Amino acid sequence: MTARTLYDKLWDSHVVRSESDGTALLYIDRHLVHEVTSPQAFEGLKLAGRKPWRVGSIVATADHNTPTQHWDRGIEDPTSRVQVDALDANMRQYGAKAYFPFRDKRQGIVHVIGPENGATLPGMTVVCGDSHTSTHGAFGCLAFGIGTSEVEHVLATQCLLTKQSKAMLVKVDGTLPFGCTAKDVALAVIGKIGTAGGSGYAIEFGGPAIEALSMEGRMTVCNMSIEAGARAGMIAVDDKTIAYLRGRPFAPAAEMWDRAAAYWRTLVSDADAKFDRVVTIDAATIAPQVTWGTSPEMVTTIEGRVPDPDKERDPMRRDGIERALAYMGLSPNTAMTDICIDKVFIGSCTNSRIEDLRAAAAVVSGRHKADNVKVAMVVPGSGLVKAQAEREGLDRVFTAAGFEWREPGCSMCLAMNDDRLEPGERCASTSNRNFEGRQGTGGRTHLVSPAMAAAAAIAGHFVDVRRLS
Amino acid sequence: MQPFHILTGLVAPLDRANVDTDVIIPKQFLKSINRSGFGANLFDGWRYLDKGEPGMNHALRPLNPDFALNQPRYRGAQILLARRNFGCGSSREHAPWALADYGFRALIAPSYADIFFNNCYKNGLLPIVLAESEVEHLFHDTAAFPGFRLTIDLERQTVTTQDGGATFKFDVEPFRKHCLLNGLDEIGLTLTHATDIAAFEAKRKIEQPWLF
Numbered sequence: 001m002t003a004r005t006l007y008d009k010l011w012d013s014h015v016v017r018s019e020s021d022g023t024a025l026l027y028i029d030r031h032l033v034h035e036v037t038s039p040q041a042f043e044g045l046k047l048a049g050r051k052p053w054r055v056g057s058i059v060a061t062a063d064h065n066t067p068t069q070h071w072d073r074g075i076e077d078p079t080s081r082v083q084v085d086a087l088d089a090n091m092r093q094y095g096a097k098a099y100f101p102f103r104d105k106r107q108g109i110v111h112v113i114g115p116e117n118g119a120t121l122p123g124m125t126v127v128c129g130d131s132h133t134s135t136h137g138a139f140g141c142l143a144f145g146i147g148t149s150e151v152e153h154v155l156a157t158q159c160l161l162t163k164q165s166k167a168m169l170v171k172v173d174g175t176l177p178f179g180c181t182a183k184d185v186a187l188a189v190i191g192k193i194g195t196a197g198g199s200g201y202a203i204e205f206g207g208p209a210i211e212a213l214s215m216e217g218r219m220t221v222c223n224m225s226i227e228a229g230a231r232a233g234m235i236a237v238d239d240k241t242i243a244y245l246r247g248r249p250f251a252p253a254a255e256m257w258d259r260a261a262a263y264w265r266t267l268v269s270d271a272d273a274k275f276d277r278v279v280t281i282d283a284a285t286i287a288p289q290v291t292w293g294t295s296p297e298m299v300t301t302i303e304g305r306v307p308d309p310d311k312e313r314d315p316m317r318r319d320g321i322e323r324a325l326a327y328m329g330l331s332p333n334t335a336m337t338d339i340c341i342d343k344v345f346i347g348s349c350t351n352s353r354i355e356d357l358r359a360a361a362a363v364v365s366g367r368h369k370a371d372n373v374k375v376a377m378v379v380p381g382s383g384l385v386k387a388q389a390e391r392e393g394l395d396r397v398f399t400a401a402g403f404e405w406r407e408p409g410c411s412m413c414l415a416m417n418d419d420r421l422e423p424g425e426r427c428a429s430t431s432n433r434n435f436e437g438r439q440g441t442g443g444r445t446h447l448v449s450p451a452m453a454a455a456a457a458i459a460g461h462f463v464d465v466r467r468l469s
Numbered sequence: 470m471q472p473f474h475i476l477t478g479l480v481a482p483l484d485r486a487n488v489d490t491d492v493i494i495p496k497q498f499l500k501s502i503n504r505s506g507f508g509a510n511l512f513d514g515w516r517y518l519d520k521g522e523p524g525m526n527h528a529l530r531p532l533n534p535d536f537a538l539n540q541p542r543y544r545g546a547q548i549l550l551a552r553r554n555f556g557c558g559s560s561r562e563h564a565p566w567a568l569a570d571y572g573f574r575a576l577i578a579p580s581y582a583d584i585f586f587n588n589c590y591k592n593g594l595l596p597i598v599l600a601e602s603e604v605e606h607l608f609h610d611t612a613a614f615p616g617f618r619l620t621i622d623l624e625r626q627t628v629t630t631q632d633g634g635a636t637f638k639f640d641v642e643p644f645r646k647h648c649l650l651n652g653l654d655e656i657g658l659t660l661t662h663a664t665d666i667a668a669f670e671a672k673r674k675i676e677q678p679w680l681f
């Protein structure tokens with residue numbers, strides 16, 4: 001048999017039928033559902049007189065709209081409440097394998113709760129009406145975001161009609177230097193290939209630096225595949241993958257576990273498998289990353305400077321840089337370390353897992369946020385992450401340093417709830433998108449790792465976390 | 470879904486690369502549980518000078534005169550001319566809903582983000598890919614000739630200028646074309662394969678019972 005990539009294996013094992021034009025009906029094992037992109041899909045289903053094909057595939061939660069403080073007051077914003085109520089009603093009517101509603105102790109960001117509950121397993125196809133579904137690929141599964149019409153299609157048929165993408169290997173060789181994290185890898189990759197570099201591809205991340213990452217770190221890298229333009233990112237199964245899953249609530253147990261684990265171990269690219277494109281990066285060259293613009297590819301290192309549009313020859317790019325600098329309120333050639341911030345956000349499906357909170361707490365411990373930083377908020381990815389962090393005393397480290405310790409949810413990653421930037425405010429954020437207005441109309445977002453966000457909170461401006469003694 | 474055959478429409482230019490779905494429809498408008506009504510907030514942050522919130526009377530809001538879609542010459546445009554990587558970012562289908570609700574029926578750009586591209590087809594919006602040079606040509610003509618219109622013929626897969634002076638061919642996957650031409654519901658089509666799906670599922674249950 002010809003050598004196959006991990007992506008080929010995942011694809012092949014889910015094809016229900018193929019059409020002559022290359023489209024295939026792909027079977028979906030896990031369907032993650034949240035309140036913002038599902039109401040119209042359930043409504044469409046109802047209007048057409050259809051029923052969900054297999055509710056046992058559904059794991060749902062409310063995360064995008066939910067408040068991160070004063071939970072006793074419920075959801076005060078009426079429009080947000082309507083969406084959460086709609087999800088509650090749909091779950092009551094149809095059922096699911098698991099539903100973690102608002103205020104449930106296992107509620108959280110959909111991409112955090114899937115893995116931590118063992119609802120994301122190797123070899124699965126995982127979809128969700130959310131582009132960061134790519135996160136789950138860290139477990140050797142094929143995971144990608146879909147639109148609401150496709151959510152309805154999966155509800156009704158358990159399948160998606162889709163075409164196989166090309167396969168790209170992003171190989172990160174060597175060892176990540178001290179102070180550099182999975183987030184820096186993700187941003188460095190995007191800086192290298194651009195936000196459209198992965199369009200039309202499924203990316204497999206591999207190489208020693210990826211293997212050395214924890215499962216949390218691997219999720220961070222796969223999470224941002226979509227920022228590189230790829231719908232799916234994935235990483236081969238190894239001992240760490242299997243160790244992470246053992247004992248999780250929805251992971252198989254006993255004899256079934258052994259059978260499953262034996263199969264999962266086959267979920268790696270064959271040694272001589274061919275990729276359509278290979279990008280190699282030496283981890284040793286990666287330094288802590290900070291974005292300066294309004295697209296994740298507008299990124300440099302903490303040692304870098306804001307670019308000068310006059311030095312850009314390509315007119316379209318020059319125009320892009322000029323617009324971004326105007327929006328971001330930055331002058332060309334400013335050292336990144338001279339950029340002062342107003343707010344800090346540590347959270348989102350990119351960086352809100354226990355390891356992220358530990359990394360931030362380690363920087364913050366025994367220090368206090370700078371006076372010019374109006375708010376530094378830490379939003380755990382889920383109720384379980386929050387509880388774990390509290391057991392470790394991380395909440396007290398943060399509050400002692402003047403940070404706010406919030407309830408789980410998407411929060412200021414997209415600012416659909418009350419957590420947001422005011423016009424002109426500048427934020428060091430561990431999230432994944434620095435688009436115009438993403439964190440609030442007129443807000444200015446700089447994407448960084450949790451350690452870098454924590455260091456910026458302490459200093460009041462961006463600093464090299466490696467030099468913070 | 471509304472079938473798409475031949476469209477002759479006014480072209481509006483959006484001369485920026487990497488236009489993301491957060492810009493196409495900002496998140497404060499995603500709280501609706503309906504599919505319609507998003508057109509008033511299409512490109513909200515660029516189109517209006519004030520800060521948009523749901524429930525505002527948009528007719529009373531100050532328009533940004535510099536934004537192309539606000540110029541009288543592009544009023545009623547049905548074809549949006551855009552730059553590369555249009556629709557990147559979030560998977561929100563509210564983006565094509567907003568474009569369609571505003572009145573667009575087709576887009577022309579050198580490339581699109583994958584999820585957005587898919588979402589367009591599900592909503593009767595045709596995302597046409599032309600070469601950078603062809604798009605450049607169209608940007609030029611749109612600026613140069615007020616009232617510049619194009620005719621898009623999906624059956625023949627052509628984009629033609631109104632005077633017939635230039636015709637560009639575009640690719641479209643046969644299945645998508647078929648669905649769009651006939652306004653077909655994809656779910657209904659997939660369900661004609663329900664026995665195949667059930668058989669596949671049954672086999673999977675035996676081979677990988679832990680997934681169920």
Ligand code: SF4
Pocket residue numbers: 063064109110111130132348349350409410413414431432
């Ligand atoms: S945390 Fe941000 S990126 Fe992740 S699912 Fe929520 S809104 Fe989307």
